[in-house]
Amino acid sequence: MKRIKLISILLLFTSSVFAQTAPPADIATIEQGLKKLNVLGSVLYIAAHPDDENTRLLAYLAQEKHYRTGYLSLTRGDGGQNLIGNEQGELLGLIRTQELLAARRVDGAEQFFSRANDFGFSKGPGETLKIWDKEKVLSDVVWVIRKFRPDVIICRFPTTGEGGHGHHTASAILAQEAFAAAADPSRFPEQLKYVKVWQAKRLLWNTFSFGSINTTAADQFKINVGVYNPILGKGYGEMAAESRSNHKTQGFGSAKQRGDTYEYFKNILGDAPKTDLMDGVNTTWSRVEGGSAIGSEVEKIHKDFDVDHPEKSVSGLVNLLDKIEKVPDTYWKTQKTKELDELIAACAGLWCEAYSAEQTYAVGDQMNVLSQVINRYGLNISLKGLTLLQRPDNINSDPNSFIEPIANYNLPVTTKDKTIPANELQSYNNDCIASKISQPYWLEAAHDAGTYKLNYEGNAGNPENPDAPTIRFDFSIDGRSIVLDRNLMYKYVNPAKGEIYQPVEIAPAVTANVAGKDYIFSAKQSQNIEIDLKSFTKASGSISIKPIPGWTVSPDKIDFTNKNKGDEWAAVFTVTPTNSTPNTSVFETIVTANGKSSSLGIRRISYEHVPNITLFPPSQAKLIYLDLKTAGKKIGYIEGAGDLVPEALRQVGYEVHMLTESEIMNSDLSVYDAIITGVRAYNVNNRLAVEQPKLMDYVNNGGNLVVQYNNNNGILVNQIGPYPFRPVNQRVTDETAKVTVLDPQNPVLNYPNKINDADFDGWIQERGLYFVSDIDPKYQTPLQMNDPNEQPNKGSLIVTNYGKGRFVYTSLAFFRELPAGVPGAYRLFVNLLSNPKK
Known part of the structure; x- marks a missing residue:
């Protein structure tokens, strides 16, 4: 147990290996490991x-x-x-x-x-x-x-x-x-x-x-x-x-x-x-103290290392363990013992991993775990036991007390070794209990703008959850204990990509995702809000909504019974604002499943270059009551680097169509009341250089083109608008910075919504970024703002009539404000989309 406690400290700073459970064991890795062992x-x-x-x-x-x-x-x-x-x-x-x-x-x-x-x-x-x-x-x-x-x-x-x-x-x-x-x-x-x-x-x-x-x-x-x-x-x-x-x-x-x-x-x-x-x-x-002899011995082992027979170095490396474990410096003893254990395993051709039968389990459910071991060189290796690692929930507990024996371990008692035969894959079926959801530790609690709140102070520094399911393999090699930790992963075979490893997910019994992030109420009319539920175990219970002052919700709750793992269904609640409704309220679900309550949804993020990411965000949405008028209905959207503006516009009733190059070049664009380019579109969309003349024709013929901000580096066209201007690296980072109206009669500030000072309240993170300069006089600059101790800047919003239509360029951070449900941002952005008929 002493060795186990010593090495477990390192769990605070270990990270999982993507696409495999065991670290590399090739000759180059061994050579590098032998050099590192002596430093x-x-x-x-x-x-x-x-x-x-x-x-x-x-x-x-x-x-x-x-x-x-x-x-x-x-x-x-x-x-x-x-x-x-x-x-x-x-x-x-x-x-x-x-x-x-x-x-x-x-x-x-x-x-x-x-x-x-x-x-x-x-x-x-x-x-x-x-x-x-x-x-x-x-x-x-x-x-x-x-x-x-x-x-x-x-x-x-x-x-x-x-x-x-x-x-x-x-x-x-x-x-x-x-x-x-x-x-x-x-x-x-x-x-x-x-x-x-x-x-x-x-x-x-x-x-x-x-x-x-x-x-x-x-x-x-x-x-x-x-x-x-x-x-x-x-x-x-x-x-x-x-x-x-x-x-x-x-x-x-x-x-x-x-x-x-x-x-x-x-x-x-x-x-x-x-x-x-x-x-x-x-x-x-x-x-x-006492380290000089160790250094000489490491040097000799490295000098004698045979790349064709790395197993010949195992005996010498195992003998080092005795000496390193007597080193009084706990830090280097811990670090080098960990390195040495992995190096011995690599030289010995000892491979082990642990993976689950399924990718997702509910808290409290039994996880079926398969552990596998192979002894490729037939050395004297036995498996003494398997351990499931867990950590305490607060810093006041012993940070070394991670250890719980794996449930229902089917080997003989751990005091009796099980010899691993030569080059024969050994498998061991175990059962563990899923004890904690796979929530990133820094997202477990609500936080302010500046810092995440840590429920367990000892987590500080960790890149990932240190208590992710991990299996410890305790081996004996030539009578010496070798401890190897392997993250528990889910393994499957993709026909096109082969063997794939992904993190195991531990979920609440039932998750509830609110279909929308924001719900805009511009009148005292009801809206139906759909909640998508998913069960990760056999479950019965109900879903309800936390009381919201100023709003009525019906029904009071919706029951569900006998849901099986993997079942998905929807529940719909009707929400109605009352006369005392505040501008913004939070709609939050409560799911009671099998006698336990939670208010969590599920979100999965998947990209080829990183492991799958799963989190369980609060099951919430914003209810926003605002005086919003809209003009026009149909919006064309040209994708940029990625933003959530289309979804936000759909929330207030717009029909948003993502335009393809073929549609831009060959279709009648006049059917769109406005066309919007996504953030950084002129940085990342190479085809805009070809499409730009068609967009200018659209404006000239009466269209309304709204271009969102672009980085000043790497703009793909010589001129974004009908007249010159230049994006520069200027911004207003104070989201509360005073906004001065320079042109109060400008249509973008009056139609269909009258913009006032209150519309710039509640903005998040920043006012805008990559403002424009060298602005041609044909552009109107209706707004001015600046950070403290800086000169006023007119480059956040420029507007001009061109032919029969209107061109708008804005560096205001609508891509942040609209998904965050900022009321005034909705009102102003709708105005940008609404060119008054002449």
Whole structure:
């Protein structure tokens, strides 16, 4: 049990392997593992977002220098844009989390996060740290440092603002403060029940040259990270491109770089390096008491390693366990024992995995688990037992008490070994109880704009749920205990792709998805709201709606009986506003199934480059009562990078048709009261260069074209509108910024809705982004706004008549505001779609 408790600490920082349950065991991996086993050094890289990390440097540190290397991204990138789909906010953060884990599987580093939420672009660290709740996020950085114990910490950005984004600068400020705080027992003393204070040797800034900003200098310490690794068959510039190209939601596919490339560093705190990043740090086994002999033995094993017979190294590696387990340094004992166990398994040809019979189970149901083991070289290996790992629910519990024996384990009692025969696949059927839904831990509780709320403080730092179902295999090799942990996965065969592994889902008994996200009431009339229910076990019960002041809901509840696993059905409630109705209310379901209540829906996200993502969001929708008039009915929509504007418009009664190129080029566009281009359409839709003349003809002949924002980089046409203007990297990030009306008589502010100051209340995240400048005088600029201490900006909305029609370009963040149910955003956007008849 002592070994089990020791190694279980590592579960806090392990990530699942996509498309397999066991780690690679090829000769290159073994060679790299033998080198890493003899290196006792660690480096932590700190920045703000997914994509901020220097993948080339991470790969070099992890794969060439063999340091334990980590990347702490303070946020999950929730506030960015999505170039491959329409997920925003928390959903985008989930995808980017998996993209970072995919990147780390390439470059060999580990991934960590704080509880900070990416609330969107910030122009300064003051705003960032206030919204984030600086002390909470700082505590997370200190927690990661104290657990990871880096010898060297590296920042991507400086505290002086050259990184541009306020999040970037804030990440450097927090890293500097955490460098000292992690070593101070008076800072966050509640952590010291589980970790010790830690002082890193130095904090460096990884200087950069981005565009017009060059912060490197010839006299700075530098490292050539462009070297070639013959074992891996690639250089670190090539590996970095493979890693970075996993950031697909950001369009960061990268070309492979080959040859010498230098990274530059400026010392911020601690002793400055002179000849090596680890100057003054002992990275050999001699850094720990009694470690010198271990280092010599590892060297000998590596020297004698036979690539044709890796099993010959097993005996020597097993003998190392005795020596490593006597090392008094708990941190390195834990880390190297874990590495050594996996290395022994790889050399021994020992493979094991555990997978479920089904992908989804309900909480409390029995999971059927098949565990498999093969001993490819016929060594003296026996299986002593299988264990289901679980963790406590709060930090006040013993963080090592993860262990519960697997239910109904069908081997003999665990004190009696079961010998694994040579090259014969052994299978063991087990039954486990599904104990907790597969909800990302940072989404378990409602949170504010700046930080996620953690129900269990010990989760800070983890990229994923550390308590995801995991099976521990306890082997005996030559009489020594070897412990291997394997995530429980669902495995199936796809006829086109072969064997596929995906995460196991544990769900509530019954989920309830409200069909729409927002329901707009522009009069005191009833609407029917459909709830789509799905059962994940045999269930009976009812669904009802939490009371909503100012609204009536009927019926009171709807019963269901004898639903089987997989059954889907719908329940419909009629909702009617009353005279006392507030502008916005929350419609929330309550499902009672088999005597237990929940208010959760289900959402699945699937992309080829990351594992399937499942979450259980609150079963809610917004009821929005507003004075909204519409003009026109039929809307054509040209897809851009992905947004939810079409769905929002359908909620208020528009018929939205997604236009194809053939329809744009060959059909009569005059049937559309307005045509809208999706966000970044002129960045991502290559065919718009061909379609643009047809769209201008549509406007000239009386149509109404509304173009949503585009990035200033990579615009695919020379001129988006009938007259010149230029998108630039200017924005108003304060969602409460004062909006001044410059042209009160402009039709976009009067028809069919009279826009007033109240229509700019309740906006989220930002007013707008990538405003326009160099605006031709033929355009009208009805609005003006600015962030604090900045000049007024007229570039959020421009309008012009062209021929018989109207052209509108808007940088206002309607793609965020409409899905969020912001009433004034609906009223203004409807006006943009409604060109008064002349």
